[in-house]
Every structure is written in C-alpha cells, then in structure tokens.
Amino acid sequence: MMIPNAMVDEWYPVGLFSQLDVSGRKTALMGEPVEVGRDAEGTVRVTSADGRMLPVCVRYGHIWTSLGEPRKPLFAIPEADQLGRRLVDVGVVRVRCSPLRAVENFLDIAHFPFVHTDILGAEPHTEVQNYKVDIREDEDEVWATQVKFYQPQAAKSASGGVTTEYMYRVPAPTCSILYKTCPPRPGEWDVITLFVQPLAEDLCDVWPWMALFDDETSMTDLIHFQQTIFVQDRSILENQIPRLLPLDPGMEIPTRADLTSVAYRRWLKRHGYTYGAQLVAQ
Amino acid sequence: MKSRTTGSWTPVALSADLPVGTVIPARTPTGPIALWRSQSGGVSAFADRCPHRGMRLSHGFVRGEALSCIYHGWSYAQAGNCVRIPAHPGLTPPEAIRVATRQVEEGDGIIWIAADQSATRPPRLDGLAPLRSLTACAGIAAIEAAAGTDASPGGIVGFANNSQTIRMLVASLEDEQALIHVLVEGDASPPERIAASRAAEALRRMAEHIQRKGIA
Amino acid sequence: MKLYDYILSPSCYKVRLMAALTDVRIDIRAVDFHPGAEHRGAELLALNPAGAIPILQDGDLILTESSAMLVYLASKVDPRWLGGGTAEEAARVQQWLSFSHRLTASLGGARLHEMLLRPGDIAGLQAQGTAALRELEAGLVEQSIRGMRFLASQRATIADIACFPYVALAPDGGVSLDPYPTIRLWSRAVRSIEGFIEMPGIHRLHDLKPEPLPETSGF
The missing domain is CATH 3.30.70 (Alpha-Beta Plaits)
Incomplete structure (x- = not known):
C-alpha cells in the first residue's frame, strides 16, 4: 500500500522492547498491519503484511520501524544516555484521535488548570506568559523555550506549588520531547517524551517515556503519575471536532499561548506531514 | 431540514433534565449542540464545538451567566461571544471569537430548537x-x-x-x-x-x- | 488498612472514593498493572489467586471483591452508606451491587479493549454496556418518580459508589453517555457529594468553584 505522504519515511514506535517476548506483537502502522518479533538469534524483526522486512531500530525503550525508507537515523536524545537517570517505560494507551492532535495537546500548557487540575495547574494561576518559539532550520525541529507555568504538583517528586520551566521539542511529526526543570537537581532537565504510533489517521497508540533524575519515587509511582496525566488528556482528545488536525488557519483560533502549536502546524504543512491532518475546512 | 413531525422546531430535551448551572449535549437535524442553563435560569443553545481547539462545549461547565470549555476554560456569554480567555487574563477577547448560537424556546417542560430563525412558536402540549x-x-x-x-x-x-x-x-x-x-x-x-x-x-x-x- | 491499587482501575477507584467519602485513611500500595502485569506476579497471586485488583488487607482480613470492600468501609465507619432502612431499600442496595458486576464485565471490558489493548469482542461488550446503561437509566427514572435521587434511597449508598465509576468512564470504552439524561443528573449528584474525589478520565466539576479573580501579576 502506498501512503501519498512524506510521513511514510519517518520512524515510528511499535512496541516496548522490554515487553517483546517470543509470541511477538501484531500491530499496525498507518493502516497497514505489521508484526514485531524476534528471530532465533534474538534480533528484533518487523515485517509488513506483504512479508517485507522493515527497517528496525531499538532506542529509548521502544522498537521503532518505518514503512518507507528513513533518510536519517532516529532523532537523538543525548540526555537518555546520561548517568543517573531513571528510564521509565510508561506503557501504551490507545486514543481515538489523530496522532497529530495527540502531539499538539502535549505541546500545550494552557489546559493544565482545567484538565490536570491541582497537579500540573490550578486556577487562578492560568496565565501563559510569553515564550519563544522557532523552527530550527539546521536540525529541522520545532522548539519552544522559556515556557513557564505555575504548578501545584509538577512531578511525583515535587511537594507544593512551584513555577516550572519547560522546553518543548518536536523532532518528528508524531514525537515530542519535553524538558522540564528537575526539582531534585537544579540545573538539569527531566526528559518526558510522547512517542505516537499512528494506527490510522484518526487512531493512535501513545507511548509516553521518561528519563528522570529521581531516586526517591518508586518506578510504579513514576509510571502511574504519567499515566494519570495522559489519561486525563485522553477524554479531551477523543472529543475534539474534527478528529483530524485542521491545517486550514480559518478552522481554529490560536492566541499567543498557542504559538508552539502554530509553529507545529506550519512545520507539518511545509513538509507535507499530513497523515492525520485535514487540509481544507469541511 | 425539517422534522417530519414537529415542523421547524425540534424538541431536544426536558426542562427538568437541564438544571440551573449545567450543560448537556443534544442532537438536532442540523448538528450537535451544547444546551446550557445559566444561574439566572436562561437557556442557550450553542454549536457543540469550541472555536479555539474544537473541543465539545457540552463537556464544559457553567459559572454564573457563561459557559466555559473544559479544555482551556474559554468562556462564552449567552449571545455566543467569548468573554474570557484564562491564558490571557488581561485580554478582552476580540468580538470575532464567538460560537454559533441556535434559537431556543422552552415551554410546557420541553426545550425546543429551531432549524432556522423561526417566527412561529413551538407547539403546546395541552395539559x-x-x-x-x-x-x-x-x-x-x-x-x-x-x-x-x-x-x-x-x-x-x-x-x-x-x-x-x-x-x-x-x-x-x-x-x-x-x-x-x-x-x-x-x-x-x-x-x-x-x-x-x-x-x-x-x-x-x-x-x-x-x-x-x-x-x- | 492497605489497598493494592491501580490508579486507572475503576474498581480500585470505588474503594478510594468510598474511603474519601467516609474519611478513612488507607495506605495505597501501587500495583504495576499496566504495563508490568504485577497483579499476575507471585506476591499478589498469594493474596488473590484470581490475579485481580483491588485487594484490601486489614490485619488478617483479605478482601478481593470491591463490593465487599465498600461494605467493610461503610460498616466500620458510617453504616448510613449501607442503606437498608426498609426491606425494599435493602433489596435495592443488593440489586445494584450485583448489577455493578455487569457494568464491570461490559463497560469495563470495552474500556480495557479500547484503552489498554486487551483482547475482547468489542462490539459485544459495547452492546452489553449499552443495555446495562439503559437499565440503569430506567431504574433512576423510577427512583426520581419516587422522589429519590440515588439508586436505593434519598441519600447515596454503597450501591451508587459501586455503579458510578464504570458508568462515568463508559466513553473510555467507546460507549456514549449522551443518550442518558437521568444518569447525567445522578452522576452530577454523586460528584457533588462532600468529599468526592476524581480519577483520571473524570474531570473536576469546575462549576462547583466560583470564578476565580484573575491573577495577572506573573510569578
């Protein structure tokens, strides 16, 4: 099957490496069934329905593949190799929404007081101060920096409210990395990612993953904190109309707080990354 | 499109199912709506979609005389105009930000929505x-x-x-x-x-x- | 009292909610249900051979059925939650407690399938879930005609707490709550009870709080 879309040559997560056993995993990528398994030597294999061996890469806790021919290796997260970080496999959550809507929601902070009430935000601290957004031409990535927000409980390790600083990075159309000030280690950034596997234009499997400095909290509590946050978002994502992300500027109204989303949509459009997008208003 | 049975008015909900200060979803021949009742008792019918990010407004919440979207708290007055954007507390929202409203009437314990601007009144239930x-x-x-x-x-x-x-x-x-x-x-x-x-x-x-x- | 708990489990939430409403302190022992499948590990199977959570442990009492946990908390702290002033009310409490297992099997099964990728006949689960919601709606209509806001009585009982979570989270499994006005009123009544707590997927009722004064001064 041909997907008339530049996104076909990108890498996508198709499973947790730690969860792959001999029985393998049947899943899908952009409407095409794929099977993840291991051969006799233990090497990870991903095959398409027509028997093609697809490119494979195992990184950041996940198995990655592509239906096309990736022109570059999977994006780098240098912090992932830093000593002393806890690497957290959060596990999959399926959402009936566009993979691009899932990423856009991850880039948004203004919803914290209403959707992640008393955890990532709370009234009356709803103001989004100005921050910087740019599309970095060398890396070809969307970046938002100097993002600040008041949070009642920014992380499992946080006690009491703090103003947290964030940086957001979009290195691939369905992946985003969030860098967040790290309460136990001032000067370092916690890394929280959202890896989205597009099953269809309006259905995705979301694989959050984290690399944190936190020696106190149990692994299970770290997983549950992130699952809590994402499942709070899920009921929003399943109720946005239309399901596809509108790239027509007339369809939705952004404000200054939405500059990251504006840049993300512009970047998607520029590259023809439109799997899960709606180009004209319907 | 007109309903075959009730003319240009569609009975969408019972008054008793929409208490003061709440919002509910309703279906009409011309699309889904968010039906809400303000603290002072007035009923309004909005297109069920926040113009900001497309979230269904029927999932939102009512405070005083405004309906707010659950996603980012954008609030709309009964006329459909946006009155508050919490991310920018100092900003007066531009007039252009508004939700499409629908004509709504309440009588005999039923809430009715008109398919278009209707001059007639919805039918009565006679006791x-x-x-x-x-x-x-x-x-x-x-x-x-x-x-x-x-x-x-x-x-x-x-x-x-x-x-x-x-x-x-x-x-x-x-x-x-x-x-x-x-x-x-x-x-x-x-x-x-x-x-x-x-x-x-x-x-x-x-x-x-x-x-x-x-x-x- | 120790609760083996998973934050995304509606059955575990019943117990957390009951404890919050009766102001009982419980120690939470988080179980890596997903993705770790810790509930099927040796330590938890020793407590519940069925390989399910929640598990509530108090001294040598081990409970593995959420309805029994609700009975235990209510009996210990505030028996008004047990309902049962009349034969009819006592029977209604039992009726809806038993009914709640159908919600778990249908709506809960659909939710696990749609959200956490568990296998199952999704169309069948959703159809059974819709049938259960219609039955609940009809039951609540009759209660409201009798002048009662809750499933068994004028005040909430363990029957309401047993049914509320899977109903409120039905949309997680692709089952819409839009067609049920009386369930909506009941759900709002449950969420308005003093001491109510949420779980992921159930949003805060922001309308219960007044509009805050804007804070523009920055941080």
Whole structure:
C-alpha cells in the first residue's frame, strides 16, 4: 500500500522492547498491519503484511520501524544516555484521535488548570506568559523555550506549588520531547517524551517515556503519575471536532499561548506531514 | 431540514433534565449542540464545538451567566461571544471569537430548537406533562408501527397501555434513530408514571425489533 | 488498612472514593498493572489467586471483591452508606451491587479493549454496556418518580459508589453517555457529594468553584 505522504519515511514506535517476548506483537502502522518479533538469534524483526522486512531500530525503550525508507537515523536524545537517570517505560494507551492532535495537546500548557487540575495547574494561576518559539532550520525541529507555568504538583517528586520551566521539542511529526526543570537537581532537565504510533489517521497508540533524575519515587509511582496525566488528556482528545488536525488557519483560533502549536502546524504543512491532518475546512 | 413531525422546531430535551448551572449535549437535524442553563435560569443553545481547539462545549461547565470549555476554560456569554480567555487574563477577547448560537424556546417542560430563525412558536402540549426522554435505534415509521398508529400533526404518537393512554413526542435523529419524550397527564400519580415509563421501554424494544427486521 | 491499587482501575477507584467519602485513611500500595502485569506476579497471586485488583488487607482480613470492600468501609465507619432502612431499600442496595458486576464485565471490558489493548469482542461488550446503561437509566427514572435521587434511597449508598465509576468512564470504552439524561443528573449528584474525589478520565466539576479573580501579576 502506498501512503501519498512524506510521513511514510519517518520512524515510528511499535512496541516496548522490554515487553517483546517470543509470541511477538501484531500491530499496525498507518493502516497497514505489521508484526514485531524476534528471530532465533534474538534480533528484533518487523515485517509488513506483504512479508517485507522493515527497517528496525531499538532506542529509548521502544522498537521503532518505518514503512518507507528513513533518510536519517532516529532523532537523538543525548540526555537518555546520561548517568543517573531513571528510564521509565510508561506503557501504551490507545486514543481515538489523530496522532497529530495527540502531539499538539502535549505541546500545550494552557489546559493544565482545567484538565490536570491541582497537579500540573490550578486556577487562578492560568496565565501563559510569553515564550519563544522557532523552527530550527539546521536540525529541522520545532522548539519552544522559556515556557513557564505555575504548578501545584509538577512531578511525583515535587511537594507544593512551584513555577516550572519547560522546553518543548518536536523532532518528528508524531514525537515530542519535553524538558522540564528537575526539582531534585537544579540545573538539569527531566526528559518526558510522547512517542505516537499512528494506527490510522484518526487512531493512535501513545507511548509516553521518561528519563528522570529521581531516586526517591518508586518506578510504579513514576509510571502511574504519567499515566494519570495522559489519561486525563485522553477524554479531551477523543472529543475534539474534527478528529483530524485542521491545517486550514480559518478552522481554529490560536492566541499567543498557542504559538508552539502554530509553529507545529506550519512545520507539518511545509513538509507535507499530513497523515492525520485535514487540509481544507469541511 | 425539517422534522417530519414537529415542523421547524425540534424538541431536544426536558426542562427538568437541564438544571440551573449545567450543560448537556443534544442532537438536532442540523448538528450537535451544547444546551446550557445559566444561574439566572436562561437557556442557550450553542454549536457543540469550541472555536479555539474544537473541543465539545457540552463537556464544559457553567459559572454564573457563561459557559466555559473544559479544555482551556474559554468562556462564552449567552449571545455566543467569548468573554474570557484564562491564558490571557488581561485580554478582552476580540468580538470575532464567538460560537454559533441556535434559537431556543422552552415551554410546557420541553426545550425546543429551531432549524432556522423561526417566527412561529413551538407547539403546546395541552395539559400533558413530560416524564422522560429516551433514544431509540429506530426511525419514526418503526415507532408508529410499534404503537399501531401514525403520529399526529403535532408529532405525537399515542398508544394504550392497560387503561392508560401514553403519548410520545417523537423527533427523528440521523442514522435511523429517534428521540422520544414520554408525556403523561399532568395529574398522573407516581404509579401511573412508573407504568408509563415501563410501557415506553417496552414500546422502544418493539420499535427497535421492527427496525432491525425491516418490517416497517 | 492497605489497598493494592491501580490508579486507572475503576474498581480500585470505588474503594478510594468510598474511603474519601467516609474519611478513612488507607495506605495505597501501587500495583504495576499496566504495563508490568504485577497483579499476575507471585506476591499478589498469594493474596488473590484470581490475579485481580483491588485487594484490601486489614490485619488478617483479605478482601478481593470491591463490593465487599465498600461494605467493610461503610460498616466500620458510617453504616448510613449501607442503606437498608426498609426491606425494599435493602433489596435495592443488593440489586445494584450485583448489577455493578455487569457494568464491570461490559463497560469495563470495552474500556480495557479500547484503552489498554486487551483482547475482547468489542462490539459485544459495547452492546452489553449499552443495555446495562439503559437499565440503569430506567431504574433512576423510577427512583426520581419516587422522589429519590440515588439508586436505593434519598441519600447515596454503597450501591451508587459501586455503579458510578464504570458508568462515568463508559466513553473510555467507546460507549456514549449522551443518550442518558437521568444518569447525567445522578452522576452530577454523586460528584457533588462532600468529599468526592476524581480519577483520571473524570474531570473536576469546575462549576462547583466560583470564578476565580484573575491573577495577572506573573510569578
């Protein structure tokens, strides 16, 4: 099957490496069934329905593949190799929404007081101060920096409210990395990612993953904190109309707080990354 | 598009199912709406989509005289204009940010939505009182077949249940579904009301059976 | 009292909610249900051979059924939650407690399938879930005709707490709550009870709080 879309040559997560056993995993990528398994030597294999061996890469806790021919290796997260970080496999959550809507929601902070009430935000601290957004031409990535927000409980390790600083990075159309000030280690950034596997234009499997400095909290509590946050978002994502992300500027109204989303949509459009997008208003 | 049974007005909900300070979803022939009642009691009908990020407004919340979206808290007055964007507390939202509104009327315990700007008033119920609303996976024809009678010009299908006559105000929805508002005499006793509710359940089962078998 | 708990489990939430409403302190022992499948590990199977959570442990009492946990908390702290002033009310409490297992099997099964990729006949689960919601709606209509806001009585009982979570989370499994006006009123009544707590997927009722004064001064 041909997907008339530049996104076909990108890498996508198709499973947790730690969860792959001999029985393998049947899943899908952009409407095409794929099977993840291991051969006799233990090497990870991903095959398409027509028997093609697809490119494979195992990184950041996940198995990655592509239906096309990736022109570059999977994006780098240098912090992932830093000593002393806890690497957290959060596990999959399926959402009936566009993979691009899932990423856009991850880039948004203004919803914290209403959707992640008393955890990532709370009234009356709803103001989004100005921050910087740019599309970095060398890396070809969307970046938002100097993002600040008041949070009642920014992380499992946080006690009491703090103003947290964030940086957001979009290195691939369905992946985003969030860098967040790290309460136990001032000067370092916690890394929280959202890896989205597009099953269809309006259905995705979301694989959050984290690399944190936190020696106190149990692994299970770290997983549950992130699952809590994402499942709070899920009921929003399943109720946005239309399901596809509108790239027509007339369809939705952004404000200054939405500059990251504006840049993300512009970047998607520029590259023809439109799997899960709606180009004209319907 | 006009409903076959009730002219340009669609009965979308019972007044009792929309208490003060709440919002509920409703379906009309021209699309989904968020129906809400302000603290002072006024009912408004909005297109069920926040113009900011497309979130359904029926998932939102009512404070005072405004409806807020659950996603980012954008608030809208009854006229549909945006009055608050919490991310920018100092900003007066531009006039251009507004939700499409629909004409709404309330009478005899029923909330009605007009298909277009209607000069007429919705029909009256003449001493009948609404009991409950239920959705059937059956079209009006199947409901009429189950009741053994056609809908009146006012959109009411009546049927006998023991000594009681039960009336249903029926509005058709898309996908061969219908919204049934069960009506009883204003002075019906609690046991009669419970009997009417059970009879309407039985009639829905029959209508859905007819719909599935394609008998109607 | 120790609760083996998973934050995304509606059955575990019943117990957390009951404890919050009765102001009982419980120690939470988080179980890595997903993705770790810790509930099927040796330590938890020793407590519940069925390999399910929640598990409530108090001294040598081990409970593995959420309805029994609700009975235990209510009996210990505030028996008004047990309902049962009359024979009819006592029977209604039991009726809806038993009914709640159908919600778990249908709506809960659909939710696990749609959200956490568990196998199952999704169309069948959703159809059974819709049938259960219709039954609940009809029951609540009759209660409201009798002048009662809750499933068994004028005040909430363990029957309401047993049914509320899977109903409120039905949309997680692709089952819409839009067609049920009386369930909506009941759900709002449950969420308005003093001491109510949420779980992921159930949003805060922001309308219960007044509009805050804007704070523009920055941080």
